[in-house]
Amino acid sequence: MIDAFGRPQSVVVLGGTSEIARAILSRLAKDGSVRTLVLAARRPEEVDVATLFDVQPPTRLASVRFDASEGETADLVVARCFEHAVEPVDLVIMAVGDLGTPEVDESDPRRVNQMMTVNATWPAAALSSVATRLRAQGRGRMVVLSSVAGYRVRRANFVYGAGKAGLDAFAIGLGEALRGSGVSVHVVRPGFVSTKMTEGLPAAPFAVDADRVADDIVRGMARDHAVIWSPGILRWVFGALRLLPQSIWRRLPG
Amino acid sequence: MSGSPAPPTATLEQLSGWGRTAPAMTLVDRIATSGSLESLFRTQQSGLIARGLGRSYGDAAQCSGGLTVDATGLGRIGDIDPVTETVSVGGGVSLHRLIRHVVPAGWFVPVTPGTRYVSVGGAIAADVHGKNHHQDGSFARHVTELTLATPTGTYTVSAAHDPDLFWATAGGMGLTGIVVSATLRLRKIETSWIRAFSQRFARLEELMVAMEETDARHRYSVAWLDCTRRIGDDVRSVLTWGDHAPSDALPPCLQSRRLEAPKDPKLAFHRPPPVRMVNRLTAQVLNEGWFRASSAKQERIQPIGAFLHPLDGVAGWNVLYGPSGFVQYQFVVAAERGDVLEWAVGSILESRVPSFLAVLKRFGPGTPGPLSFAQAGWTLALDFPVGPPALPALLDRLDERIAAAGGRVYLAKDSRLRPDVFRTMYPRAEDFAAVRRRVDPEGRITSDLERRLDIPR
Numbered sequence: 075m076i077d078a079f080g081r082p083q084s085v086v087v088l089g090g091t092s093e094i095a096r097a098i099l100s101r102l103a104k105d106g107s108v109r110t111l112v113l114a115a116r117r118p119e120e121v122d123v124a125t126l127f128d129v130q131p132p133t134r135l136a137s138v139r140f141d142a143s144e145g146e147t148a149d150l151v152v153a154r155c156f157e158h159a160v161e162p163v164d165l166v167i168m169a170v171g172d173l174g175t176p177e178v179d180e181s182d183p184r185r186v187n188q189m190m191t192v193n194a195t196w197p198a199a200a201l202s203s204v205a206t207r208l209r210a211q212g213r214g215r216m217v218v219l220s221s222v223a224g225y226r227v228r229r230a231n232f233v234y235g236a237g238k239a240g241l242d243a244f245a246i247g248l249g250e251a252l253r254g255s256g257v258s259v260h261v262v263r264p265g266f267v268s269t270k271m272t273e274g275l276p277a278a279p280f281a282v283d284a285d286r287v288a289d290d291i292v293r294g295m296a297r298d299h300a301v302i303w304s305p306g307i308l309r310w311v312f313g314a315l316r317l318l319p320q321s322i323w324r325r326l327p328g
Numbered sequence: 329m330s331g332s333p334a335p336p337t338a339t340l341e342q343l344s345g346w347g348r349t350a351p352a353m354t355l356v357d358r359i360a361t362s363g364s365l366e367s368l369f370r371t372q373q374s375g376l377i378a379r380g381l382g383r384s385y386g387d388a389a390q391c392s393g394g395l396t397v398d399a400t401g402l403g404r405i406g407d408i409d410p411v412t413e414t415v416s417v418g419g420g421v422s423l424h425r426l427i428r429h430v431v432p433a434g435w436f437v438p439v440t441p442g443t444r445y446v447s448v449g450g451a452i453a454a455d456v457h458g459k460n461h462h463q464d465g466s467f468a469r470h471v472t473e474l475t476l477a478t479p480t481g482t483y484t485v486s487a488a489h490d491p492d493l494f495w496a497t498a499g500g501m502g503l504t505g506i507v508v509s510a511t512l513r514l515r516k517i518e519t520s521w522i523r524a525f526s527q528r529f530a531r532l533e534e535l536m537v538a539m540e541e542t543d544a545r546h547r548y549s550v551a552w553l554d555c556t557r558r559i560g561d562d563v564r565s566v567l568t569w570g571d572h573a574p575s576d577a578l579p580p581c582l583q584s585r586r587l588e589a590p591k592d593p594k595l596a597f598h599r600p601p602p603v604r605m606v607n608r609l610t611a612q613v614l615n616e617g618w619f620r621a622s623s624a625k626q627e628r629i630q631p632i633g634a635f636l637h638p639l640d641g642v643a644g645w646n647v648l649y650g651p652s653g654f655v656q657y658q659f660v661v662a663a664e665r666g667d668v669l670e671w672a673v674g675s676i677l678e679s680r681v682p683s684f685l686a687v688l689k690r691f692g693p694g695t696p697g698p699l700s701f702a703q704a705g706w707t708l709a710l711d712f713p714v715g716p717p718a719l720p721a722l723l724d725r726l727d728e729r730i731a732a733a734g735g736r737v738y739l740a741k742d743s744r745l746r747p748d749v750f751r752t753m754y755p756r757a758e759d760f761a762a763v764r765r766r767v768d769p770e771g772r773i774t775s776d777l778e779r780r781l782d783i784p785r
Contacts, residue, residue: 075350075387075392075776075779075780076350077349077350077743077744077780078347078349078350078386078653078655078714078743078744079349079655079714079719079720079744080350081720081744083747083780105720105724106724106746107746109747109782161779162392162393162779209353210393211392211393212352212353212354212391212392212393212394213350213351213352213353213392213393254342254353255353256342256351256352256353256392257353297652
């Protein structure tokens with residue numbers, strides 16, 4: 075059950091190896107409220123929960139192995155996560171995603187298929203499954219990791235951007251559909267985040283680290299923001315960038 | 329929480345407690361007879377909890393994804409029995425209605441919390457206390473008998489007949505069943521007026537000494553603390569005490585209004601204002617005003633409602649805290665642990681989190697109820713707007729120190745306690761679980777509070 079301060083007791087993470095998801099969990103670990111944690115990951119053995127919850131580890135801990143490139147497994151994976159949680163789930167973190175290798179992906183139909191599945195199809199199907207379950211509970215929250223890359227798609231990584239754009243649009247629509255149901259959706263649009271996913275890439279302006287994104291998410295949830303930008307200034311930066319004519323947008327560096 | 333058809337009369341609604349935090353989507357069914365309750369328990373497979381007037385601050389009277397039974401339809405008020413000095417009332421009757429019913433006949437309710445707008449069922453479920461706890465104990469002490477609908481049947485119990493179920497229900501937050509009706513002992517009054525006194529204090533310690541003295545001689549007593557800032561190096565306070573005024577204490581102008589019942593509020597708020605009205609500045613201004621309004625030492629005759637239910641003058645005052653709502657925090661520690669009280673007040677002041685209203689009271693002995701809150705000692709109640717980032721950790725810190733000192737927080741006001749701390753504060757939770765297993769073996773009765781605190785069954 076979520077308490078008066080929005081602190082969750084049971085959490086499901088889809089994409090358990092995500093650094094942003096880990097950073098959110100370490101924030102929640104400090105509150106000591108989480109007693110049930112289910113982590114779904116491609117390689118659950120790589121997720122080290124003990125170091126996150128060093129003070130008060132969850133009493134119920136489970137992991138689920140899945141592969142987001144198999145789009146039709148989404149409903150089954152979500153069902154398994156909710157079974158492992160046993161109690162009502164307060165917070166679902168959707169952190170599935172793959173940045174890919176832009177120059178290879180864009181000309182390989184199989185890779186495009188896979189990228190769209192991992193970044194859009196699988197997460198959207200899973201969110202729909204989560205929504206049905208949270209609606210039955212009468213309350214619950216979803217945090218969906220989108221990206222500014224999907225807000226206005228760039229030439230440099232349009233395969234990833236197109237996937238995130240699809241997921242972002244789906245999650246915004248889902249949030250609208252769930253209005254008045256007691257379930258809320260928070261769409262997170264971070265800028266350039268320095269993580270292992272972006273290692274070796276040149277940092278863009280307004281780059282942040284995963285901890286900062288987690289702080290912004292926790293604050294945004296407390297204030298019930300449907301869209302959480304990180305850093306917050308990107309709301310205005312991208313609000314302006316989105317209006318640029320394509321001829322100028324394509325000339326911008328980065 | 330699924331698999332059973334909704335009762336035909338139920339509607340899907342969003343509900344929250346008086347603090348307006350953590351809302352729940354739940355089916356709500358209004359029941360008017362105990363017969364409809366029995367069929368409800370027969371057909372309803374998913375979780376359910378009773379709700380009265382929704383005055384518990386947190387998530388005690390809501391059941392996310394299940395059914396919330398609106399019991400305010402159980403509204404019968406029986407005749408006053410002048411021999412036993414009791415009245416039998418439905419569980420959904422509000423103390424407001426009951427007071428308006430009995431005061432003209434020269435009676436008063438034995439215990440009333442700071443608001444009259446609670447149901448009798450809710451008052452039993454929270455085992456509420458009033459400004460007279462040091463003399464008269466909590467609400468359940470004055471319940472001579474109650475009828476409880478449970479999944480295994482309807483029972484009529486008292487402190488003598490099935491005391492386990494009776495005392496588990498007193499303070500049991502509705503988790504043993506739904507109070508269909510109760511018989512209450514009334515108090516005879518000559519007038520509906522209170523002879524009230526107030527006195528200012530500049531030091532907390534002086535206040536505490538004065539409270540011990542006045543409590544022995546007066547039925548009602550409570551102190552207000554200014555927890556918004558230190559004046560000098562201490563906190564200031566105003567102690568108020570009083571007794572039911574006898575007829576001859578009333579001035580001639582009031583003799584014709586000797587037994588006058590409290591009225592409905594004239595001022596009401598329905599919607600939260602766009603901004604939070606409670607912040608450090610407004611809290612300080614209001615507390616300053618409160619302090620100045622009470623002169624150094626004063627005696628006056630007050631209507632019973634103004635003395636016992638000052639906040640009932642404004643309906644819907646809870647929305648003034650704005651869209652994020654507020655939390656109440658009330659704890660009790662043993663009389664000899666005044667050090668914990670002083671430490672708590674100091675911690676709140678240091679955190680600079682605004683508290684609009686802080687109320688200190690001395691409790692008398694508690695009841696045998698395993699989850700009943702009140703026990704002998706000091707109790708401090710505070711309210712805080714949700715929003716200041718330091719607040720959650722501040723309250724967690726208070727919890728731990730209070731639990732370690734053998735104290736506890738009030739479940740009717742809670743919306744954020746942790747399950748492990750709950751178990752330390754209420755060590756007799758297993759006794760409570762045994763009663764629940766007896767009357768509700770399939771675990772049909774549940775609430776968001778029960779699931780959040782993992783209250784055992």
